[in-house]
Amino acid sequence: MAEVRFVAIGDSFTEGVGDELPDGTVRGWADIAAQGWADATGHSIRYANLAIRGKLAWPIVEQQLEPALALGPTHLSFNGGGNDMLRPGVDVEHIADAFSRVLRRCDEEGVRLILLSGANPSGRLPMGKMVQRRGDALSDAVVRRIKDRPDVVRALNWPDSELSRAPYWSDDRLHMNAHGHHRVAARVLEALGLEPPAEWWKPAERSMLGPSGYAYYRQFVGPWVQRRVTGTSSGDGRQAKFGAWVERTPR
Secondary structure, three states, X not given: OOOOEEEEEOOHHHHOOOOEOOOOXXXXXXXXXXXXXXXXXXXXXXXXXXXXXXXXXXXXXXXXXHHHHHOOOOEEEEOOOXXXXXXXXOOHHHHHHHHHHHHHHHHHHOOEEEEEEOOOOHHHOOOHHHHHXXXXXXXXXXXXXXXXXXXXXXXXXXXXXXXXXXXXXXXXXXXXXHHHHHHHHHHHXXXXXXXXXXXXXXXOOOOOOOOOXXXXXXXXXXXHHHHHHHOOOOOOOOOOOEEEEEEEOOO
């Protein structure tokens, strides 16, 4: 079997925010999928993750794509646009153009693209109808760009109504929890023609759904607004968690 070298680029969705381990580090769907890939094939794979939380779609492409390709991957995953959708005056077609750029560069380098859409958080978010509308438009725009490309691995999470339910989301309602990240990882492995563990698809119900009302706004919405006002990002000063290859061996 040819060696698999899988690199992931993106924002908090791909970094793994919401799936925090006991030591405070984040895991996320890409880490889970990399291990699942090795387990399902019975062969070690090499894995890197350059994603950094808070990034907009085009900065992901401008800052992460070329370093990722320089590693010489066989597969590259890309998702972006979630942070763009929360900004005023968003241009959905301009975001979708970032996906086209990634596809073109993967073609030029002979790398297979794994394309993901993010999970849909709109049902429990402030301004959820706006997020839903923009997310629908972005999903449609991206799918149009790959309609004639059956070789692109598609792991489309936005249409997944099950994944939109509260048991898959962390207390901030914007990032998936461990259950959500496992479901996305299962979809990626399935799109690759592999069989994920059945339990990754659906978790047990959560009994605690986090703060609500004023407590929610104070803990999560307020800090987000402050970052917008000050022009800062949750990703400022952060480095990629796996900027070079790490090996994932079958368990």
